[in-house]
Amino acid sequence: MDAIIDLLIHFAIPTVIVSALFIAILLFALPREVRTVFKREVKSYFNSPIAYVCVVIFLLISNGITFWFGGLLEGGEAALYIPYFQYLPWYFIVIAPAVGMRLWSEEQRLGTMELMLTMPIAPWHAIVGKYLAAAVVIFAMLVLSFPIVWVINYLGDPDNGVILAGFVATFLTALCFLAVTSAVSAFTRSQIVALLVSIGICLVLWLGGLQPVSAAVDSLKGGALVAWPFLKFITSIGILPHFSELAKGVLGLGDIVFFVTFIAFCLFSTAVVLRVKRA
Amino acid sequence: MIEVKNLCKHFGEKVAVDNISFTVQKGEVLGFLGPNGAGKSTTMRMVTGYLPPSDGSVTIGGADILDDEIAAKSKIGYLPENAPLYSDMTVEDFLRFSAEMRRVPAAEIEAAIDKAIETCFLQRVRHQSVDTLSKGFRHRTCLAQSIIHDPEVLILDEPTDGLDPNQKHEVRNLIKRMGETKAIIFSTHILEEVEASCTRAIIIDRGKIIADGTPDQLKARAEHAGAVVFRATGLAASGVRQELEKLAEVKSVTVLESGDNGILARVLPNKGRSAALPEAIFKLAVAKGLTVQELKVEEGRLDELFREITRRDTED
Numbered sequence: 001m002d003a004i005i006d007l008l009i010h011f012a013i014p015t016v017i018v019s020a021l022f023i024a025i026l027l028f029a030l031p032r033e034v035r036t037v038f039k040r041e042v043k044s045y046f047n048s049p050i051a052y053v054c055v056v057i058f059l060l061i062s063n064g065i066t067f068w069f070g071g072l073l074e075g076g077e078a079a080l081y082i083p084y085f086q087y088l089p090w091y092f093i094v095i096a097p098a099v100g101m102r103l104w105s106e107e108q109r110l111g112t113m114e115l116m117l118t119m120p121i122a123p124w125h126a127i128v129g130k131y132l133a134a135a136v137v138i139f140a141m142l143v144l145s146f147p148i149v150w151v152i153n154y155l156g157d158p159d160n161g162v163i164l165a166g167f168v169a170t171f172l173t174a175l176c177f178l179a180v181t182s183a184v185s186a187f188t189r190s191q192i193v194a195l196l197v198s199i200g201i202c203l204v205l206w207l208g209g210l211q212p213v214s215a216a217v218d219s220l221k222g223g224a225l226v227a228w229p230f231l232k233f234i235t236s237i238g239i240l241p242h243f244s245e246l247a248k249g250v251l252g253l254g255d256i257v258f259f260v261t262f263i264a265f266c267l268f269s270t271a272v273v274l275r276v277k278r279a
Numbered sequence: 280m281i282e283v284k285n286l287c288k289h290f291g292e293k294v295a296v297d298n299i300s301f302t303v304q305k306g307e308v309l310g311f312l313g314p315n316g317a318g319k320s321t322t323m324r325m326v327t328g329y330l331p332p333s334d335g336s337v338t339i340g341g342a343d344i345l346d347d348e349i350a351a352k353s354k355i356g357y358l359p360e361n362a363p364l365y366s367d368m369t370v371e372d373f374l375r376f377s378a379e380m381r382r383v384p385a386a387e388i389e390a391a392i393d394k395a396i397e398t399c400f401l402q403r404v405r406h407q408s409v410d411t412l413s414k415g416f417r418h419r420t421c422l423a424q425s426i427i428h429d430p431e432v433l434i435l436d437e438p439t440d441g442l443d444p445n446q447k448h449e450v451r452n453l454i455k456r457m458g459e460t461k462a463i464i465f466s467t468h469i470l471e472e473v474e475a476s477c478t479r480a481i482i483i484d485r486g487k488i489i490a491d492g493t494p495d496q497l498k499a500r501a502e503h504a505g506a507v508v509f510r511a512t513g514l515a516a517s518g519v520r521q522e523l524e525k526l527a528e529v530k531s532v533t534v535l536e537s538g539d540n541g542i543l544a545r546v547l548p549n550k551g552r553s554a555a556l557p558e559a560i561f562k563l564a565v566a567k568g569l570t571v572q573e574l575k576v577e578e579g580r581l582d583e584l585f586r587e588i589t590r591r592d593t594e595d
Contacts, residue, residue: 032379033380036376036379036380037380040365040368043367043368043372044365044367044368047367048367110363110364110365110366111359111361111363112363112364112365114324114357114363115357115359115363115377115424117328117329118327118328118329118355118357119377119381120349120350120352120353120380120381120382121349121380122349275331278329278330279330279331
């Protein structure tokens, strides 16, 4: 009984509050134009197989790996970071671009970008509306992952606050990848190109944050390597350190600022690319 | 309503639109003519605010398309080339989306959709998915989207492309009717369309305006404008020709058919189109005792003018 109450207080209720906040922002804080674009995009996602395919693949892989390879059951510890959350961003390196690849490339292929951008809206209305719609697909994936929370609560007595932090960190990381994909898809009318290039960039951004990689880059310092400042830059904007801090339940303002800045920068880049492409 | 001043567009080295200026008032329908690649679509894309101009300005109802983007764009209805549509929506959903985006008040949206569907003859496909539509229906759905907010300015890029003759006729009538209360620009390379629905036409070639006027004025510029086609019997062709060439009103005579006892000729006037030439020919025929079988003044044709002034190297 206590476990259920704990689950409610530390997990279910915060989740509902966060979701409600998200919806409230959409309905009241954003202009009507953003909502209109958002509504159309969400419908379009769930009218086509892409959202369902991505959700199902994600659930199969994330749960499968956790149970078979992550050692959830053998670990003997009622926590999810080691067996579950540390792997999640890796899947999103592929899945976020798969969800987001159509954002602007489809618009260019169909020629509807010409309609969209001659309507009486600011470009950022369309960019944010479309981005939020793709975010909903990612959000759905994470919400549908709730059985694992139930399992771990059934097996032991985990800290549900930390588990929620894990989901928030994962969501923010996936949103970063999605934002990268949004900018990349503005470059091309081909979804496949958008997908592959986005995966490449997300992978580099993720690997750049791995401790061995940044250590290796640091050890190159001072050499004749011309690319060193570039490599240093990649490692310094690596997403991983911010993710792992947050996922362990350490709510640092710096990490939140990093995620928000990163996403805002990518969405701004999307606007710049769209503008430059037309000029 | 539409004011275009010194509009230019360069794509790298290539000059797509070169210093174009024109204005369109409410109640005017302006036809954009020109060979493929002349810069028609590029001009329209700049007028609608899709492409930023390299130089020059566009003002829609007093609002600059760059500085006062949203005010200007909300006055425009636009049908892009090839009528792009979101293929995963039904016709009705697509129109509702367009109405919301174009700021039709929520209470009027359903009425606006009904009206646009009726105007563009889409009743039959109202609930059909866009990607199952035939080309004609796709085009008219996109046209419906452009008029759903009853805009003051309509920009239509090849509105009759891909329609069958009946549909073409309907769309032309629609444009003509809407032109009474709106400022309309539409592009086409079908010349009869200009005659059917334009109050004014502009011919563009290689990014420049090379002719601007009412369809009648443009036709009068055609080489054969005011020419008289004349068929008569009673005298050998060579004789008739000599007599015709003696007339003061005649510039030249082209014999189209000749015979021992008759002629069919096109007579070009000296001073453009006037009644003087047919009168002179008729008097001549009476004086020489010819039997006139045909005496017709040609109006001059737009396609003649079009070919004359846009003639270019074939490989171009």
